[in-house]
Amino acid sequence: MPRSVELEVCELTKRYSPQVSVGPISFEVYEGEFFSLLGPSGCGKTTTLRCIAGFEGLSQGSIKLHGERLDDKPPHRRDVGLVFQNYALFPHLTVFDNIAFGLRLRRLAKSAIADRVGRVLQLVDLAEMAARFPAQLSGGQQQRVAIARSLVLEPRILMFDEPLSNLDFKLRIQMREELRNLQRRLGKTSIYVTHDQTEALALSDRIAVLSHGRIEQIGTPGEIYERPATAFVAEFIGSSNMLRARIVGDVDSAKIVVTEAGLRLCCRAESNDMLDDGADVSVLLRPERVHIETPGGAAVPGQNRVAARIADVTYLGEDLHLSLDLVSGDLLRASLKNANSTRTWTPAQAVEIVIDAADIRLLRR
Amino acid sequence: MEGARTRPIWAFLTGPYAVFLLFLLLVPFANVAMYSIHPYSPTKVFLPELTLDNYRKIFDLYYVRLFGRTLRLGLITTAVCVVLGYPLAYFLARAMPRVQALCLFLLIMPLMVSAVIRVFGWIVILGRKGLVNQALVALGLEPVKLLYSETAVVIGLVNIFLPFMVLPIMASIERIPPSLEEAAQNLGANWYQMFRRTILPLSLPGLISGCLLVYSLSISAFVTPALMGNARERMAGQQIYDEVLVSFNWPVASSLALTLVLLTVGLMFCALFATRHASRRETAP
Amino acid sequence: MSARAPRLLLPFVVAAYIGLLAPLVVVVAVSFGPSAAFEFPPRGLTLHWFEAFFASKAFVTAFFRVSLLVGLLSAALATVLGTSAALGLVRFRFFGREAVETFFLAPLLVPEILLGAALYLFYARLAIQASIWTLLWGHLVICTPYVIRSVTAGLVGQDPRLEEAAMSLGATRVQAFFKVTLPLLRSSLLSGAIFAFIISFSDINLALFLSGPESTSLPVHIFSQIQWQGDPTIAAASSLQIVIIGMLILVVQRIFRLRFVV
Numbered sequence: 001m002p003r004s005v006e007l008e009v010c011e012l013t014k015r016y017s018p019q020v021s022v023g024p025i026s027f028e029v030y031e032g033e034f035f036s037l038l039g040p041s042g043c044g045k046t047t048t049l050r051c052i053a054g055f056e057g058l059s060q061g062s063i064k065l066h067g068e069r070l071d072d073k074p075p076h077r078r079d080v081g082l083v084f085q086n087y088a089l090f091p092h093l094t095v096f097d098n099i100a101f102g103l104r105l106r107r108l109a110k111s112a113i114a115d116r117v118g119r120v121l122q123l124v125d126l127a128e129m130a131a132r133f134p135a136q137l138s139g140g141q142q143q144r145v146a147i148a149r150s151l152v153l154e155p156r157i158l159m160f161d162e163p164l165s166n167l168d169f170k171l172r173i174q175m176r177e178e179l180r181n182l183q184r185r186l187g188k189t190s191i192y193v194t195h196d197q198t199e200a201l202a203l204s205d206r207i208a209v210l211s212h213g214r215i216e217q218i219g220t221p222g223e224i225y226e227r228p229a230t231a232f233v234a235e236f237i238g239s240s241n242m243l244r245a246r247i248v249g250d251v252d253s254a255k256i257v258v259t260e261a262g263l264r265l266c267c268r269a270e271s272n273d274m275l276d277d278g279a280d281v282s283v284l285l286r287p288e289r290v291h292i293e294t295p296g297g298a299a300v301p302g303q304n305r306v307a308a309r310i311a312d313v314t315y316l317g318e319d320l321h322l323s324l325d326l327v328s329g330d331l332l333r334a335s336l337k338n339a340n341s342t343r344t345w346t347p348a349q350a351v352e353i354v355i356d357a358a359d360i361r362l363l364r365r
Numbered sequence: 366m367e368g369a370r371t372r373p374i375w376a377f378l379t380g381p382y383a384v385f386l387l388f389l390l391l392v393p394f395a396n397v398a399m400y401s402i403h404p405y406s407p408t409k410v411f412l413p414e415l416t417l418d419n420y421r422k423i424f425d426l427y428y429v430r431l432f433g434r435t436l437r438l439g440l441i442t443t444a445v446c447v448v449l450g451y452p453l454a455y456f457l458a459r460a461m462p463r464v465q466a467l468c469l470f471l472l473i474m475p476l477m478v479s480a481v482i483r484v485f486g487w488i489v490i491l492g493r494k495g496l497v498n499q500a501l502v503a504l505g506l507e508p509v510k511l512l513y514s515e516t517a518v519v520i521g522l523v524n525i526f527l528p529f530m531v532l533p534i535m536a537s538i539e540r541i542p543p544s545l546e547e548a549a550q551n552l553g554a555n556w557y558q559m560f561r562r563t564i565l566p567l568s569l570p571g572l573i574s575g576c577l578l579v580y581s582l583s584i585s586a587f588v589t590p591a592l593m594g595n596a597r598e599r600m601a602g603q604q605i606y607d608e609v610l611v612s613f614n615w616p617v618a619s620s621l622a623l624t625l626v627l628l629t630v631g632l633m634f635c636a637l638f639a640t641r642h643a644s645r646r647e648t649a650p
Numbered sequence: 651m652s653a654r655a656p657r658l659l660l661p662f663v664v665a666a667y668i669g670l671l672a673p674l675v676v677v678v679a680v681s682f683g684p685s686a687a688f689e690f691p692p693r694g695l696t697l698h699w700f701e702a703f704f705a706s707k708a709f710v711t712a713f714f715r716v717s718l719l720v721g722l723l724s725a726a727l728a729t730v731l732g733t734s735a736a737l738g739l740v741r742f743r744f745f746g747r748e749a750v751e752t753f754f755l756a757p758l759l760v761p762e763i764l765l766g767a768a769l770y771l772f773y774a775r776l777a778i779q780a781s782i783w784t785l786l787w788g789h790l791v792i793c794t795p796y797v798i799r800s801v802t803a804g805l806v807g808q809d810p811r812l813e814e815a816a817m818s819l820g821a822t823r824v825q826a827f828f829k830v831t832l833p834l835l836r837s838s839l840l841s842g843a844i845f846a847f848i849i850s851f852s853d854i855n856l857a858l859f860l861s862g863p864e865s866t867s868l869p870v871h872i873f874s875q876i877q878w879q880g881d882p883t884i885a886a887a888s889s890l891q892i893v894i895i896g897m898l899i900l901v902v903q904r905i906f907r908l909r910f911v912v
Contacts, residue, residue, distance in 0.1 A: 088548035102552035378738030393772035479852035486673020585761030633759040
């Protein structure tokens with residue numbers, strides 16, 4: 001059953017000066033989905049968020065909420081909730097009054113307000129804190145109040161502006177899980193802005209990766225990670241080896257490429273079909289897909305086997321990061337789990353690298 | 366930072382000014398206090414007996430009217446300053462840095478220029494042959510007497526003390542992060558609702574501070590009422606000046622001065638307390 | 651502006667500033683006008699009143715021999731007194747420090763006219779004649795707090811570990827102060843000194859009580875001229891003061907902030 005579109009952003013453009021602008025940006029957010037805008041600082045994700053909330057005007061383009069034009073309404077008349085980066089709780093009001101703020105503006109009856117605030121306080125597990133002031137709460141609690149304050153108004157969509165960036169690491173993981181559970185429970189359409197790709201991957205149904213004011217790719221976490229559409233996405237999400245190469249032929253629906261250093265690789269990832277012989281490409285290879293074996297293994301069709309020497313080993317407890325000098329002269333990085341305490345890798349050791357053809361992705365250069 | 370040492374260096378550093386203030390602030394006011402409890406004499410400066418007459422005189426009708434007028438004009442000046450100053454403070458607090466720098470300069474510069482000069486300017490504007498009347502005559506109307514009245518005094522006082530209302534309020538509003546304004550709007554408040562429920566309560570300390578400041582400055586003003594008011598409807602400052610330099614009734618001048626000092630210093634202390642209290646309360650996330 | 655403030659705000663602000671600056675603009679304009687009747691706008695441009703200003707012995711004495719001199723002396727002495735006091739307050743902890751700090755800033759709380767009266771009565775009691783010196787001592791009382799505030803702000807903003815770093819490299823405490831702390835305080839010292847000068851130069855309330863026949867300051871002379879219905883020479887004198895003070899404030903704004911005035 002096709003999902004309905006809750007928010008439609010069409011050719012959104014914001015011009016700050018002749019040199020600095022964001023857009024055109026277009027995307028759709030479906031009902032009930034968790035949609036992230038991911039990118040480094042300055043990429044335009046916060047600008048897009050503020051345009052949807054109404055704090056910035058559009059130079060061009062349009063925004064539609066459930067089919068209705070949104071961008072011609074002033075910020076206080078848009079049915080979107082916004083959780084600010086620094087929470088923006090009113091310091092002179094109690095937790096209860098903070099949450100009731102929007103309800104009081106709509107002139108609801110006192111009993112109705114008490115009822116709704118009480119329920120949402122239960123939802124975020126802060127019922128005992130109702131009479132406290134924001135300054136008396138911890139970071140995580142303040143964030144929950146900020147979420148409750150927007151939720152209680154039952155907006156069509158809920159937006160988050162990097163809400164976890166002010167928390168320390170362990171708390172961030174915990175709040176991340178709470179956030180995801182909350183969203184799944186309520187089924188509220190959510191737009192989440194972050195520069196942290198782990199957060200985006202963990203929380204989202206779909207991600208839009210932005211850079212320099214444009215969208216690089218929109219897709220599910222799996223799509224973005226496994227099939228990055230551009231070099232930027234490949235490097236921003238996770239880490240990646242990138243080699244310059246040229247396509248020299250194809251065999252059995254797999255492409256053969258030769259790197260600048262002369263290494264021949266066989267690549268079978270799906271969307272490589274669009275590329276022709278002779279095309280200049282970037283070879284993308286995730287470090288965790290580079291397998292290491294002791295020399296002397298048997299060659300298997302669909303696998304690339306290359307001799308190499310270990311240049312450096314970085315011990316990270318849970319992981320091992322290896323730098324490898326290939327016999328062709330190329331450099332690769334590999335990432336292994338420290339799963340076996342008996343097997344050790346040492347610098348200058350001669351090894352064989354095994355790469356599955358399906359794990360190699362080609363991008364046009 | 367140093368704690369106790371063999372040589373209290375802090376004493377050498379703070380000593381000079383402390384001694385200076387002792388002799389040029391505390392002692393003169395102690396002297397004034399002393400004058401205020403001795404009776405007046407036209408031949409000697411004062412007589413050796415002690416008396417509270419100088420303070421009882423304050424309850425004479427003349428002085429009651431004087432203080433009443435002074436306090437009333439101070440109140441009016443403060444009220445006008447609030448109405449004019451608050452929007453100005455909000456504008457300055459939220460202005461872009463370059464605009465803010467220019468507007469701050471234009472606000473503070475008149476403060477530093479002597480009050481006489483600003484009053485002189487007003488006399489040129491409001492005088493019988495001044496700007497306003499020239500304009501009225503040009504329109505075919507009768508010239509109006511604007512100077513030498515209570516209204517003129519209030520105009521002058523507001524003009525001179527307005528920055529003292531604007532600056533504390535501006536500082537207060539600047540401490541309110543703009544994200545609070547945006548959050549309120551996002552929750553459904555239009556600008557006026559946002560202002561009333563968010564900015565106003567959080568800027569209250571600055572407002573109180575400004576009011577106390579302007580009030581205490583107004584009730585102890587001299588130059589403006591002296592040049593723009595008249596001798597019959599005078600303020601306390603004028604009376605004190607008169608008693609000291611014209612009537613040489615130093616005991617009465619002293620009791621008036623001391624009363625005024627206690628009043629204004631008390632108010633200023635409250636203003637100081639309000640601002641200190643505010644900066645401790647507003648530890649917003 | 652961050653939030654969409656009401657449309658009326660900007661015109662209101664402009665009107666308020668016009669009201670605030672009108673008297674100054676009028677004074678400057680009148681000083682260049684030919685008419686002795688304080689005409690605005692002036693019908694022509696002339697430097698006649700400025701010539702009259704420099705020709706008037708009373709004005710010139712008041713400006714140079716009294717106001718300027720006392721102003722410069724106030725600035726210098728207030729800076730020394732105030733810097734030393736600020737150092738003692740900020741860098742040392744001793745019993746009653748906060749009380750002393752409040753005491754040092756007390757002159758800011760006392761209405762100037764009352765301080766003037768108190769000082770006048772005090773000098774009279776001690777039979778001290780009014781002179782430049784009596785005026786100077788009076789000005790020091792009201793000027794030094796500004797220096798203290800400025801230098802305190804500068805010191806508090808400084809990392810105290812800078813002096814410690816200098817000492818770890820072999821400097822004595824005194825050397826560390828003169829080579830590290832003091833140079834970094836340059837802008838605070840300068841703006842404090844300039845403020846002290848401005849306060850002294852434009853003071854009227856103290857000067858009214860403390861001026862004598864030989865030591866009439868410029869504002870006091872202007873005051874008496876206004877009372878005796880003088881001519882636009884007053885405007886010329888005022889314009890000069892406005893220009894000087896305006897330029898000094900610009901300097902302060904460049905090197906420091908203007909906030910701590912109140």
